[in-house]
Amino acid sequence: MRWSSGTVAVVGLGYVGLPTALALLAAGAPVVGVDTDPRRLEAVRRGRVDLLPDDRRRLAAHLGGPSFTLTADPARLAGADAVVICVPTPVDARRRPEPTALRAACAAAVARAHRGQTLVLVSTSWVGTTRELLLRPLEARGLRPGQDVFVACAPERIDPGNAAHPQHTVRRVVGGVSPECARRAAAYVEPVAAGIHVVGSPEAAELTKLLENTSGPSTSPSPTSSPPSPAISASTPRRSWTQPPPSPTASCPSSRARGPAATAFPATPTTCCGGCAVNGCPRR
Ligand SMILES: NC(=O)c1ccc[n+]([C@@H]2O[C@H](COP(=O)([O-])OP(=O)(O)OC[C@H]3O[C@@H](n4cnc5c(N)ncnc54)[C@H](O)[C@@H]3O)[C@@H](O)[C@H]2O)c1
Numbered sequence: 295m296r297w298s299s300g301t302v303a304v305v306g307l308g309y310v311g312l313p314t315a316l317a318l319l320a321a322g323a324p325v326v327g328v329d330t331d332p333r334r335l336e337a338v339r340r341g342r343v344d345l346l347p348d349d350r351r352r353l354a355a356h357l358g359g360p361s362f363t364l365t366a367d368p369a370r371l372a373g374a375d376a377v378v379i380c381v382p383t384p385v386d387a388r389r390r391p392e393p394t395a396l397r398a399a400c401a402a403a404v405a406r407a408h409r410g411q412t413l414v415l416v417s418t419s420w421v422g423t424t425r426e427l428l429l430r431p432l433e434a435r436g437l438r439p440g441q442d443v444f445v446a447c448a449p450e451r452i453d454p455g456n457a458a459h460p461q462h463t464v465r466r467v468v469g470g471v472s473p474e475c476a477r478r479a480a481a482y483v484e485p486v487a488a489g490i491h492v493v494g495s496p497e498a499a500e501l502t503k504l505l506e507n508t509s510g511p512s513t514s515p516s517p518t519s520s521p522p523s524p525a526i527s528a529s530t531p532r533r534s535w536t537q538p539p540p541s542p543t544a545s546c547p548s549s550r551a552r553g554p555a556a557t558a559f560p561a562t563p564t565t566c567c568g569g570c571a572v573n574g575c576p577r578r
Pocket of ligand 1 (some may be wrong): 380417
């Protein structure tokens, strides 16, 4: 099938973003890879990066080609039909979110967003992030989510580098601000996943990922075996729910390799009650 969804900007070309960019390229998308770290860009240009064999072949095939642009310049986001945000979201020594990179990436995307663009948050983060860092700032710019721009959260669920569960075998959860937002975001997630499971809101998608990070190592034969529970709903964040499918990200060697500040983003009281993860909880 020919790619018909325009140019995709992938923001953050790390363990998650680079394979995402390569999967989109394989699907036929023109991709602009944006990373603020010049050493990372140089490593990608030279092919000196950790990748599974299939992704290594894809990188070799697209480096220097017309479809794959590598840049540190966030101005290139303005020309994209979709922006897929894959920047790091470490926690500090007290397991609180350290959102500097995420705030910067979202602010860069919001500042350059235009009518018709789709913005997808892939990074793992606290419940309410998509609304706080994308939706509200877009509204403040006069862009109506669901009409002018399309906003969703579709957290990555893989364990990058785990050959037993490569990216394309893992189903993804997509939570849009509206059904149209979810539909548009799914067009950019489907090429990199085994399937899509749409939930009712960005918060439901954010919470699904946090629960997976906290639920322990995978015990199921495959993360593709069952979709996440539709019982998870942002409107009822404290009700009991069926556990989402075990995820290989629960044991994440590549994240651990980055040191204590990069350990898996946890589901804790400060990350699960939206809007208060960083600034303190107003309900206390
Ligand atoms: N690594 C994993 O196992 C894994 C699995 C599932 C989900 N995740 C989540 O995916 C997200 C990305 O993780 P990762 O492991 O790919 O991180 P990473 O550290 O490997 O890569 C992130 C990249 O983003 C770049 N970056 C930082 N700030 C930026 C900015 N403002 N604009 C553009 N680029 C910027 C960095 O230079 C880096 O190259 C995180 O939220 C993480 O929790 C990670």
